[in-house]
Every structure is written in C-alpha cells, then in structure tokens.
Amino acid sequence: MAREKKRRSGGRRSPLAAAALIGAGLMITGAVYAGASAAFAATDTQTAATTLTVEDGEKLFQANCATCHGLDLQGTPNGPSLYGVGELATEFQLSTGRMPLQMQGPQAPQKEPQFTEDQILAISSFVQSTAPGPTFPEERILDGEGDVAHGAELFRVNCAMCHNVAAAGGALTEGKYAPALTETSALHMYAAMVTGPQNMPVFGDMNLSDEDKRDIISALLYQQQSVQIGGFSLGSLGPVSEGLFVWIFGIGALVAITVWITAKSN
Secondary structure, eight states, X not given: OHHHHHHHHHXXXXXXXXXXXXXXXXXXXXXXXXXXXXXXXXXXXXXXXXXXXXXXXXXXXXXXXHHHHOTXXXXXXXXXXXXXXXXXXXXXXXXXXXXXXXXXXXXXXXXXXXXXXXXXXXXXXXXXHHSOOOOOOOGGGGSSOSOHHHHHHHHHXXXXXXXOTTSOOEEOSTTOEEOOOSSOOHHHHHHHHHHOOTTOOOOOTTTSOHHHHHHHHHXXXXXXXXXXXXXXXXXXXXXXXXXXXXXXXXXXXXXXXXXXXXXXXX
C-alpha cells in the first residue's frame, strides 16, 4: 500500500505547468490564426486590385459621376461633357479629391479622394476608352532629373504670376485661387500643365515642350526637397507677409518699450 501511494504522488503535475501549457497553446493558436488572416487579407486585396476592369470603372462612373456628366459622358446642365478629357485629367480630378464635387463654388477645392487608387484607375480607363484624351506621360518626364535652373526660369515666366515664385500659391479674382505646389506630385504637375484644370491655362507643346515640362517639374521637386534657410519662410508670400510681421511684432514691440519707459519715468 505504501509503494502504491508513493507512485501516485510522484506522477502528479503542478497546477502551474498545466496553466503554462494552456497559455502556450493559446499563443500558438492565436499566432497561426493571425498569420492566416493576414495571408487571406493580402490575397483578397491583390484579387480586388487585379479584378478591377474598364467595366468596373463604368459601373463606378454610372454610380458616382453620371448624375452631372451624363451616362454617355456628354454632360448635363450640372456638369460639362467629358469628351476629349481622357484618363490623365480624370485621374487628376479624382486623386486630388476635386471630384466628385460636393457643392458649386468659385472652384473645386482639393480634399481627400473618395475612391481608392485602383478604383480611380478603373474610372480613368473607362473615360479613356469612351472619350479619349491626354494620357499618362513617360516615366522620364516625371523623374526629376531635368535642368533645374532652366525649369525655375520657365516657372518664373509662365507660372509665378499665379502660383507665386516660391510655388506657395496665391489669390485670384472672384474667390478663386492658385493652389500651392509645395506637396504636389510630379504626375499632377504634368497633368495640370497638359489639361489646364479650372483657371489654369493649357500649356501645349507649342508653349512648353515635354522637355520644358520635365525641367519645370524638376525645379518644383527640387524646391520641395530643399531646406528652408534664413529663418521663418512666412509662407513665402513675399513683402506682404513680411510687412505684416514687421508691423505687428516690430512696431508692437516699439510701442510696448515706449509704454514701459514712460511708466518707469513716472
């Protein structure tokens, strides 16, 4: 009887060991489940990206754009015709969030895009297939390796009167404005020059060749990446912001010092 009791005592396991075994099992199961979920999510995303076709773009257009631009893209009283617009302008308007338009105004403001990149490309492909127009440029046009000095000169002559020489943007008439280009992508710079959105003129090859456009894009990309020196840029708006700063803080400081001296003398 004593030997049998001793064997039973030696075969028992600690409660902590059982808890550790259960915990390890839960951790392994959770890790396997998380890995499988991530793999399935990646597969689903890739499948969704590869299944968007021109037909999908047409459905998205009919659901979100046809109210203003018409089912046949010929326009309505609420929106212009899209014939001749092409995929470049469509991608620009959708990627910058200017379209779909929320409300009528002096011009369409830039906002977060409503569609994913794949949906935007599908809609753009549909517009291109139905109403061909300007298309995407060669990669070398957007590589930022052009003549920066020449591009800066071209920008000063052709663009600075609206966008400011530092590309900080500026006000136009009747509530319109030229947007800042400090965060604009190379593709959207090219699209704006080729398609002339809103108040911007179209710069065709007779005005600016592709090499000229490449140089301008290179100059703007260089300016985006350059480090601001000389203190606060004050929005790079020139003498207006600088004069306002001096008026408020410079003259304000002189007035405060004068009041302090007067108070001390009294």
